[in-house]
Amino acid sequence: MSDSNIPDPNTSGAPVPPRPPLPDSGAAGPSAAGPQASGAPHAGGGFFSHGSQASGQHAPGASFSGQPTAPQPDAHAPRAAEAKVGSGKIVAVLVAAAIVGAVSGLGGAAIGNDMFAANSSTSVSRGSTTVTVNDPDNVNQTTGIAAKTLPSVVTISATSSDGGGTGSGVILSSDGYIVTNTHVVTLDGASSDAALRVTTSDGRVYDAKIVGTDPIYDLAVIKLTGASGLTPITFADSSKLNVGDTTVAVGAPLGLSNTVTTGIVSALNRSIQIASSAVPDSGEQQQDQGQNGESPFQFDFGQGQERGSGSSGTISIAVIQTDAAINPGNSGGALVDDTGDLIGINVAIATAGGGSSSSSEAGSIGVGFSIPSNIVKRVTDEIIADGSASHGLLGAMVGNAADAENSTVAGALISDVTSGGAAAQAGLKAGDVVTEFDGVPVRDATDLTAQVRALAAGAKASLVYVRDGKTQSADVTLGELTE
The missing domain is CATH 2.30.42.10 (PDZ domain)
Structure with a gap:
């Protein structure tokens, strides 16, 4: 199917020349689905991972079943990873293994009208990705933002001998560097060598390897095998954000890829502390972090087992607070501004409840958190250059x-x-x-x-x-x- 009606996402309104048909799935393209497990019960409020987590054992590279996002004659539709929502009912902030959030109430601003002219078709598709436009004369800003951002967001599936889960990621380069969360690719520290499969928004599927993880800020970079011609995200300057600015979250909540939600920047200069099994609990890390290095919050994939496989430490991270809907399975996804540029990587949500948790109850209550793009840029640049980041x-x-x-x-x-x-x-x-x-x-x-x-x-x-x-x-x- 030709995508000649789709404008270049890095320009406003100008159509691009027709492209050749996309390759078969697995030929060349990223797919991202970060790990999220269904969780063990918690005694109190805290931060919880909300990536969509599949329980049970999965063989690395195993195939997944599911219906394609939209039928397309020229590309194989991606298969959705089987996922169970982890148990997680708690009054707390949930660290999301694949987050998706977005802003509500975006009007029909220029980006929407530029993206979809009156003579455009009723839908804009690329491979199995479809942005439905039933009334081209009245498209709004969110539609244009979605059309620009979706090609830069992937779904990540991570599997190990102990289980697996899905999350989200964001494309950094045309040859397949992807940013996501550490807790997505390590199953919250439970595995250092999880098998990773990444699906792009247009249905191409790739194997991926970890380039480096940064447990201190819960960021990770992975590299797709044999990828080329991908659409990198454009970074915005997160230091210039204002409270009330439009936000749009894109990712795969509950394994539902290519999901778009909207909201606003609810607060800036917010910080959260999270218990993490992916980070060592050393004396150095206890410094600057409270007298005991302890946190009243924690996150859990809901795997029905102890979190991770190592010692449990805590991390403190600066975040953007948004009311864009963020749910399990969306960690590592994109939070963008009203031009579709990246302002943050989704990482956590606050959940209401207490006692034992179930992923069906650990959903968005309108308080989500995203790691600012300026921090993401520094950390990912260092990981790509050196394999790790300093703090x-x-x-x-x-x-x-x-x-x-x-x-x-x-x-x-x-x-x-x-x-x-x-x-x-x-x-x-x-x-x-x-x-x-x-x-x-x-x-x-x-x-x-x-x-x-x-x-x-x-x-x-x-x-x-x-x-x-x-x-x-x-x-x-x-x-x-x-x-």
């Missing part, structure tokens, strides 16, 4: 100032500093309360840790702190977090 270390034990007796200001209370570390060299002392870091307000220990980890080792930053009731500032050169 800053302040060299201090911190807690929540608001919890301290006689506290008069919110912030991160320093309880101890490491001799010769970054904090000590900047002149910080026990008892100081950090209220701002690198221009971002700090309300508690999680905020400070997340902002420090967002920067590379050796980065320079300014901070504001309160000592003996007086506000002061200091410049700091961060150390390097080691495992």
Whole structure:
């Protein structure tokens, strides 16, 4: 089927020349489905992974059954991975193994009208991908955003001897580099060598290998085998976002690929702390992360077993908060702005409930989280270049100032500093309360840790702190977090 009516997603409105028929599935194209397992019960609120997780054992490279998104004569339709929604009823933030969210209420703005002229066909398709347009005269902005973004989003299936799951990913390069979440490709730390199969929005299926994982910010890069001619996402500058800006989430919630939802930026400069079996629980990581390095939140794939296969640590990450619908199976998917440019990688949601969880109850309640695109860009660039990413270390034990007796200001209370570390060299002392870091307000220990980890080792930053009731500032050169 010709796609000559589809404008180039990197331009506004100009049609592209007809393209040759797409290759058969498996010939050349990415498919992304990140791992998500159905989860073990939790005793309280917390962060939970919400990737769609299939239970049971799967052989690497096993085929999947399912109906194609839309019948197409010139390409094989992708087969959807079998998935069960993991149990996860909890008042908490759920780390999503494949997230999809989006913004509601987008009007018929220029991008929609440019994408679909009045004389266009009733649907725009590429392979098995279809953006349905029943009334070309009245397409809205979301339709245009979807048409631009879908070719850059994939579904990822991860399987190991213990089980498997699906998630989402975003194309970084035409030759098959994909960004997703660490918890998607490792089944929340349960497997270091899960078999990965990736399906593109137009139905092409590829094998994939892990290039590198970054458990500290729950990001990972994988590389498709034999891929070419893919459509990379365009990055936006996440530091320029405003509360109230339009957001559109694209991914495969519950294994439903090519799903689009809409919302707004609900909050910025938000930080969350998550328990993760993919990250080692070392003394270095406990620094800057609260006096005990513990979190009241955790995430779970719902595999009916202990999370992961290693020790359980915690991570603190800076996020964009959105009310775009994000559900299990959408981790690693794209959050884009009103021009279809990437502003974040979906990673977690808040869920309402308590006690034991079931994936059917662990769905969107309008509070979702995405890792900002500027952090994603730095981390993925480092992984592609070196196989890993670095993170800053302040060299201090911190807690929540608001919890301290006689506290008069919110912030991160320093309880101890490491001799010769970054904090000590900047002149910080026990008892100081950090209220701002690198221009971002700090309300508690999680905020400070997340902002420090967002920067590379050796980065320079300014901070504001309160000592003996007086506000002061200091410049700091961060150390390097080691495992």
